[in-house]
Amino acid sequence: MRKVKVRLQPIVSKINMPTVLKTAVLPGDSIECLFVATQVGEIFYIRDGVIRTFLDISPRIIKLGVSSGGYDERGLVGLAFHPHFYYNGLFYLHFSVAGTQGPGALPGAFESFKPNPCDPRTLNLKWINREMNYDHIDTVEEWILQSNGQLQKRRTLLNIRRPFLNHNGVNSLNFSPETGKLVLTTGDGGSGYDPFHLSQDDMEIAGKIIEIDVGKNAFYNPPVVTRFDELPAPIQETLTVIAKGVRNIPGISYQRFRNQYIKYVGIVGQDLVESIFSFVHYKPIPVTQLVQASIMNSEADQEGFINFGWRGWEGAFPTSMMKGCTANPSLDEKIITYYDEAVKTSVKRLLPLTSYFHKDPRPDKFGGTALTGVQPYKGNEIPDLTGSVVFTDLARDNGSQPPVRGVLAYTRVQTECKLSDFSVIETDYNFGSRSAYYVSLGTNLDQTRLYLGVYGSMKVADFNQGTVFEIVP
Numbered sequence: 001m002r003k004v005k006v007r008l009q010p011i012v013s014k015i016n017m018p019t020v021l022k023t024a025v026l027p028g029d030s031i032e033c034l035f036v037a038t039q040v041g042e043i044f045y046i047r048d049g050v051i052r053t054f055l056d057i058s059p060r061i062i063k064l065g066v067s068s069g070g071y072d073e074r075g076l077v078g079l080a081f082h083p084h085f086y087y088n089g090l091f092y093l094h095f096s097v098a099g100t101q102g103p104g105a106l107p108g109a110f111e112s113f114k115p116n117p118c119d120p121r122t123l124n125l126k127w128i129n130r131e132m133n134y135d136h137i138d139t140v141e142e143w144i145l146q147s148n149g150q151l152q153k154r155r156t157l158l159n160i161r162r163p164f165l166n167h168n169g170v171n172s173l174n175f176s177p178e179t180g181k182l183v184l185t186t187g188d189g190g191s192g193y194d195p196f197h198l199s200q201d202d203m204e205i206a207g208k209i210i211e212i213d214v215g216k217n218a219f220y221n222p223p224v225v226t227r228f229d230e231l232p233a234p235i236q237e238t239l240t241v242i243a244k245g246v247r248n249i250p251g252i253s254y255q256r257f258r259n260q261y262i263k264y265v266g267i268v269g270q271d272l273v274e275s276i277f278s279f280v281h282y283k284p285i286p287v288t289q290l291v292q293a294s295i296m297n298s299e300a301d302q303e304g305f306i307n308f309g310w311r312g313w314e315g316a317f318p319t320s321m322m323k324g325c326t327a328n329p330s331l332d333e334k335i336i337t338y339y340d341e342a343v344k345t346s347v348k349r350l351l352p353l354t355s356y357f358h359k360d361p362r363p364d365k366f367g368g369t370a371l372t373g374v375q376p377y378k379g380n381e382i383p384d385l386t387g388s389v390v391f392t393d394l395a396r397d398n399g400s401q402p403p404v405r406g407v408l409a410y411t412r413v414q415t416e417c418k419l420s421d422f423s424v425i426e427t428d429y430n431f432g433s434r435s436a437y438y439v440s441l442g443t444n445l446d447q448t449r450l451y452l453g454v455y456g457s458m459k460v461a462d463f464n465q466g467t468v469f470e471i472v473p
Contacts, residue, residue: 001410001412001421001422001423002384002423003423003424003426004382004384004385004410004423004425004426005425005426005427005428006382006385006408006425006426006427006428006471006472006473007427007428007429007471007472007473008427008428008429008452008469008470008471008472009469009470009471009472010467010468010469011034011046011451011468011469011470012036012044012046012051012467012468013466013467013468014464014465014466014467015036015038015042015044015464015466015467015468016038016039016040016042016460016463016464016466017038017039017040017075017439017453017455017460017466018036018037018038018039018439018440018453018455018466018468019037019038019039019075019076019077019170019171019439019440019453020035020036020037020076020077020078020079020170020171020440020442021034021035021036021171021440021441021442021451021452021453021468022034022035022079022080022081022171022442022443022444023035023442023443023444023445024081024085024086024091024445025085025086025445026045026086026145027085027086027087027089027145027147029047031047031048032444032445033045033046033047034046034442034444034451034468035054035079035081036453036468037076037078037079038076038466039064039072039074039075039076039077039460040058040061040064040075040076040460040463041056041057041058041059041060041061041075041076041095042055042056042058042076043055043056043057043076043079054151055143055151057076057093057095059098060095060097060098061074061075061076061095061096061097061098062074062075062096062097062098062099062100062101062136063098063101064460064461065459065460065461066461067101067165068109068110068165069459070457070459070460070461070462071458071459071460071461072165072459072460072461073165073166073167073168073190074096074136074138074165074168075095075096075460076093076094076095076096077094077095077096077168077169077170077171077172078092078093078094078095078140078169078170078171078172078173078184079091079092079093079094079173080092080173080174080175080182081175082175082214083175083177083180085145088144089144089145089146089147090142090143090144090154090214091142091143091144091145092140092141092142092143092157092173092182092214093140093141093143093173094138094139094140094172094173094184095138095139095141096136096137096138096162096168097136097137097138097139097159100136100137101135101136102132102133102134102135102136103132103133103135104133104134104135104163104164104165105127105130105133105134105135105163105164105189105191105195105196106125106133106163106164106191106195110135110164110165110166110190110191111164111166111191111192112191113191113192113193113195114192114193114321115193115195115321115337115338117321117335117336117337117338117339123338124197125195125196125197126196127163127189127196127198127226130161130163130226131161133163134161134162134163134226135162135163135164135165135190136161136162136165137159137160137161137162137224138158138159138160138162138168139156139158139159139160140156140157140158140160140173140184140212141153141154141155141156141157142154142155142156142157142214142219155219155220156219156220156221156222157182157212157214157219157222158184158205158212158219158222158225158235159222159223159224159225160186160205160224160225160226161224161225161226162189162190162206162226163189163190163191163196163198163206163226164189164190164191165190166187166190166191166248167187167188167189167190167191167247167248167268168186168187168190169185169186169187169248169249169250169251170250170251170372170373170439170440171250171251171373171440171442172184172185172186172249172251173251174251174252174253174254176211176254177254177256177261178254178261179211180215181211181212181213181214181240182211182212182213182214183209183210183211183212183242183252184209184210184211184212185208185209185210185246185249185251185252185265186205186206186207186208186209186210186246186249187206187207187246187247187248187249188206188207188246188247188248188310188311189204189206189207192270193270193311193319193337194207194247194310194311197311197341199244199245199246199247199310199311200244200245200307200310200311200312200341200345202228202241202244202290202293202294202299202300203227203228203229203290203291203294204226204227204228205225205226205227205228206226207244207245207246207247207310208241208242208243208244208246209241209242209243209244209246209249209252209265209306210239210240210241210242211239211240211241211242211284212238212239213238213239213240214238216234216237216238218234218235218237218238219235219238222235228287228290228291229291229294229295231287233288236287236288236291237286237287237288239286239287240284240285240286240287241284241285241287241290241305242282242284242305242306243265243282243305243306243307243308244305244306244307244308245306245307245308245309245310245311245313245345245349246265246267246308246310247267247268247269247270247308247310247311247314248267248268248370249265249266249267249268250266250268250371250372250373250374250440250441251266251373251374252264252265253374253375253376253443254376255376255378255389255447257280260280261280262278262279262280262376262413263278263279263280263282264276264277264278264353264374264375264376264389265277265278265308265374266371266373266374266391267308267310267315267352267371268370268371269314269315269355269358269370269371270314270319271314271320271321271322271358272314272315272317272319272320272322272334272357272358273314273315273316273317273355273356273357273358274315274355274356274358274368274370274371274393275308275314275315275316275352275354275355275371276352276353276354276355276371276374276389276391276411277308277350277351277352277353278353278389278413279306279350281304282304282305282306283303283304283305284305285300285301285302285305302348306350307345307348307349307350308349308350309345309348309349309350311337311338311341312338312340312341312342312343312344312345312346312349313342313345313346313349315352315355316351316352316355316419317355318336318337318338318339318342319336319337319338319341319342320334320335320336320337321334321335321337322334323335351419352419353389353411353413353414353419353420354411354419354420354421354422355419356368356393356409356422358397359397364423364424365422365424366393366396366397366407366409366424367396367397367398368393368394368395368396368397368407369393369394369395369396369397370393370394370395371391371392371393371394372392372393372394372406372438372439372440372441373391373392373438373440373441373442374389374390374391374441375389375390375391375441375442375443375447375450376388376389376390376443376447377389377390377410377443377447377448377450378446378447378448379447379448379449379450380448381448381472381473382471382472382473385410385425387412388410388411388412389410389411389412389413390408390409390410390425390441390450390471391408391409391410391411391422391441392406392407392408392409392438392440392441392452393406393407393409393438394406394437394438394439395407395437395438395458402435403431403432403433403434403435403436404435404436404437405431405435405436406436406437406438406439406454407424407438408424408425408427408438408452408471409422409423409424409425410422410423410425411423429469431454434456435456435457436454436455436456437454437455437456437457437458438452438453438454439453439454439455439466440452440453441453449470449471450470450471451468451469451470451471452468452469452470452471453466453467453468454466454467454468454469455467
């Protein structure tokens with residue numbers, strides 16, 4: 001693939017961890033503003049080079065970084081503007097709620113679970129006593145920017161109890177230009193290896209892509225739930241499920257192509273690969289149908305339903321455990337973790353558009369850590385990227401040599417039935433001796449501009465180390 005070079009042009013610096021970057025036109029205005037949501041609960045917008053506070057819900061965000069040495073994946077992770085925001089002022093938030101800290105669903109550190117293929121007990125764990133054994137509660141809310149300029153919460157759409165602190169996604173709320181519905185992307189609940197097998201269970205909210213019909217007025221103080229069948233019927237009727245088999249996910253993006261849309265989804269891997277999926281046609285399943293099938297102890301018709309394959313598959317590969325070889329420390333032994341599940345989902349799953357490895361011996365590639373953003377680019381200013389899919393990885397694997405650098409890369413949709421290639425996008429920016437984790441990626445409304453969120457630390461508790469850049473020729 002063609003080598004592409006770009007510049008990173010700083011827009012705003014010394015902010016907290018940027019989780020969402022997107023543009024909108026404020027009611028009564030004529031210019032798109034760039035909105036930046038931070039993990040700690042602040043939302044800023046930038047107009048004419050000036051940064052202003054839009055909303056600050058930090059008192060309502062769970063205390064971040066306390067139980068995990070400063071690292072955290074909770075907080076404000078979703079912001080979406082209604083397609084008619086300019087006229088109705090409606091926007092939506094997804095965040096982890098203050099005062100909901102629980103002990104977690106399993107004893108020990110949140111990522112301490114390791115399945116043992118030789119011990120069936122570790123392969124068939126159940127999440128029990130959920131009202132007590134959980135980590136936190138996430139909420140999805142509808143807000144309005146009123147004509148007098150005041151911001152007000154209108155209603156709560158969902159309250160979701162989560163088993164662990166990780167895998168809450170970023171950029172988790174987006175509107176579908178096809179259906180006009182709000183799309184919520186949920187990770188598998190966290191820990192590692194999906195200990196309770198939530199992502200493939202049709203009743204579990206975790207590990208899914210869900211459409212919410214916000215035009216229906218069915219949301220008033222919804223109960224705190226983990227499963228679809230725990231929701232009141234009027235709320236069930238507002239929900240459809242697009243996909244399952246999600247591990248962790250930095251949102252969904254849409255690219256118009258003639259009279260249809262290509263959907264792009266990045267799935268964060270476990271030990272082996274990071275994967276980007278694309279699809280055009282899909283058949284969502286109403287939650288009422290899923291619940292009815294569960295009551296009848298049957299399976300709803302899943303023809304055309306999207307399944308990314310987790311936890312049996314990690315991208316294009318059966319989920320593997322990596323063990324160091326004692327006889328040769330430079331090699332790893334790879335053991336298929338969930339063989340039976342890999343077999344069961346082998347023909348039901350969607351194959352990725354591309355996957356990239358955590359360790360890659362090829363000189364023109366890179367070893368990645370975690371996918372943090374996927375966006376199509378339709379602009380002409382960077383012609384080598386026009387029509388491509390740009391993605392970011394948190395940190396390049398450089399053998400643990402400081403300072404850390406994230407990775408910007410791109411791929412293209414292929415017409416042949418094979419994995420697409422990908423290539424690094426080289427940047428000119430000098431971060432000096434400081435680390436630069438690439439934590440988020442965003443675009444403007446017509447996908448002709450790209451924005452990159454960078455943080456100087458992996459820890460949300462290390463404050464004000466964020467910079468937002470525009471990616472320019």
